[in-house]
Amino acid sequence: MNRELIVRSSSDTVDFALLKDGKLTELQKVEDSNNFSVGDIFIAKVRKPVSGLNAAFVNVGYEKDAFLHYHDLGPQLSTMLKFIKQASSGKLKDFSLKDFPFEEDINKDGVITDVIKANQSLLVQIVKEPISTKGPRISSELSIAGRYLVMVPFSERISVSQKIESSEEKDRLKRLVKSIKPKGFGVIIRTVAEGKKVAELDKDLQNLLAKWSVMCKKLYKAPHPSKVLVELNRASSILRDVFNDSFTGIHVDDEVLYEQVKDYVAEIAPEKESIVKLYSDNTVPIFEKFGIERQIKTSFGRTAAMSKGAYLVIEHTEALHVVDVNSGNRSNKAKNQEETALEVNLLAASEIARQLRLRDMGGIIVVDFIDMTKGENRRKLFDHLRDEMKDDRAKHKILPPSKFGLIQITRQRVRPEMNIKTTEEDPNQKGQEVEAPIVLIDKINADLEKLLNGPAKDNAVTLNIHPFIAAYITKGFPSIRSKWFLEYKKWIKIQPRDAYTYLEYRFKNKDGKTIY
Numbered sequence: 254m255n256r257e258l259i260v261r262s263s264s265d266t267v268d269f270a271l272l273k274d275g276k277l278t279e280l281q282k283v284e285d286s287n288n289f290s291v292g293d294i295f296i297a298k299v300r301k302p303v304s305g306l307n308a309a310f311v312n313v314g315y316e317k318d319a320f321l322h323y324h325d326l327g328p329q330l331s332t333m334l335k336f337i338k339q340a341s342s343g344k345l346k347d348f349s350l351k352d353f354p355f356e357e358d359i360n361k362d363g364v365i366t367d368v369i370k371a372n373q374s375l376l377v378q379i380v381k382e383p384i385s386t387k388g389p390r391i392s393s394e395l396s397i398a399g400r401y402l403v404m405v406p407f408s409e410r411i412s413v414s415q416k417i418e419s420s421e422e423k424d425r426l427k428r429l430v431k432s433i434k435p436k437g438f439g440v441i442i443r444t445v446a447e448g449k450k451v452a453e454l455d456k457d458l459q460n461l462l463a464k465w466s467v468m469c470k471k472l473y474k475a476p477h478p479s480k481v482l483v484e485l486n487r488a489s490s491i492l493r494d495v496f497n498d499s500f501t502g503i504h505v506d507d508e509v510l511y512e513q514v515k516d517y518v519a520e521i522a523p524e525k526e527s528i529v530k531l532y533s534d535n536t537v538p539i540f541e542k543f544g545i546e547r548q549i550k551t552s553f554g555r556t557a558a559m560s561k562g563a564y565l566v567i568e569h570t571e572a573l574h575v576v577d578v579n580s581g582n583r584s585n586k587a588k589n590q591e592e593t594a595l596e597v598n599l600l601a602a603s604e605i606a607r608q609l610r611l612r613d614m615g616g617i618i619v620v621d622f623i624d625m626t627k628g629e630n631r632r633k634l635f636d637h638l639r640d641e642m643k644d645d646r647a648k649h650k651i652l653p654p655s656k657f658g659l660i661q662i663t664r665q666r667v668r669p670e671m672n673i674k675t676t677e678e679d680p681n682q683k684g685q686e687v688e689a690p691i692v693l694i695d696k697i698n699a700d701l702e703k704l705l706n707g708p709a710k711d712n713a714v715t716l717n718i719h720p721f722i723a724a725y726i727t728k729g730f731p732s733i734r735s736k737w738f739l740e741y742k743k744w745i746k747i748q749p750r751d752a753y754t755y756l757e758y759r760f761k762n763k764d765g766k767t768i769y
Contacts, residue, residue: 255501258492259543260514262507269491270545277548278644279610281491289315289379289389292398292490294468294482296337296475299373302365309365311377314478317388321377323365327394329407330368331356336407337374340472348469349462350406350437374477381666397461397482400493400521401446401454402430404461408439416444416643429454435462445497489517494646500525506532506539550691552611553673558692559604562699563597567608573617576605580623581699594623595630599637606641615647615666624658635660693722693756694733700769704760705741713746713763720749722758 255275261268271279295313299321302309310318327333332355339345347353359368369375381390397404411430413423426442429451434440435458446454468482475481492503492514503518505511511531519526532539540546551558557565562581567574578601580593605620625631631654638660639651648665655661697716704714718726726733727747737745748761760769 257502260505297478319389325392328358399457403441405439410439414444602638618662715746718758723749
């Protein structure tokens, strides 16, 4: 399996595309103007606790106040408030917490007005970026993420990622971390720590402690609100979360960003430093070179095509996302309808797992799969969808198929959904919008497969199409038509038609009769 990270930089944004065997599985856009990234820590003031919501609104410098629920305060809130007071006044010089006296945990079912007051100083961390009309969602239960470990101040708990399945490995990692963990700090062991030695874990932990110390020094006379800990630069933070030994290439088109990425990879995985490449071809943009631009055009519309004519329809509402699975006019090679439904549903499950990551869709997702009568097939679909979503870093939960063939998914939402416009202005009619021409080629490919491989095979097929698209199909080497010939062993005649609109096409037989 090939995993590649493609990084495109422009004056104000950086785009990260994650490819798995050449297929786009994740796309993130980072703007330099985003001052409220997930993981950033602020020293801020409580604007107003609201007992009815059991939450408080906190001024972190965004146009809308951030939302802090009682359950996000953390059990050791009293200890943290005491620590902030001493660190801000300059009385506290040792930030290690080994000799710092801890207060009692707050009541987990308490009321927010009993524990925090208006104008109180608070350390808070962004857990959800501002989305739509909402301000950031924050937590005062801080966590500082490293490569292998996540450090949680004012805690003593050691926990292990649920994705590490071996109980022996979990016990081994817990023992190692217990031997190096400083007093006053909890630790969460990440999935990538599996199989690592104590020296690697200790180095990561020391880096996190150094970050904590630098952050605490900023608290002395710090203005409110102000950012006291910045998440890693975006390239490094994405690498920290997705990088593993299976990566075969990291391609960056900006020299400064290239150096940052190379330094980070050299630090966390020196043996992989050679896979970081600077892309310097000025004639072809990096996203064009790796086929990403085409995949964006064909993946972000209302419909998402799959193989053999099947497709998804994706609709968004205020409350939830709805995905409908369609088999299209697919040629039925399976023995019966149940087998066809299972085949299409399994294809759809793989594509849905990819689409959720690609678009970063969060909240409630309802999927209407094609109905299947056999319980074993519904179980097979459910297990396949779970397996496909194992690589998804966002927290999610999948419910088994209902009697109506619906599967419900909840997926953590931490950033605004990636929404890319894929329609373009219709050159035939002003004000109208049509699908991008590149999508048309995929539709023609799917229709051609049905015509030449379906039950009613046609040996002589002529494609009538607009002259611009006809030129695109026939020019170049190898041309699209040449690829069709190699695949189907049939030569497709292309007939340009001036009367056709830009994206109109017809398949005709040797008698000139329209067959599709």
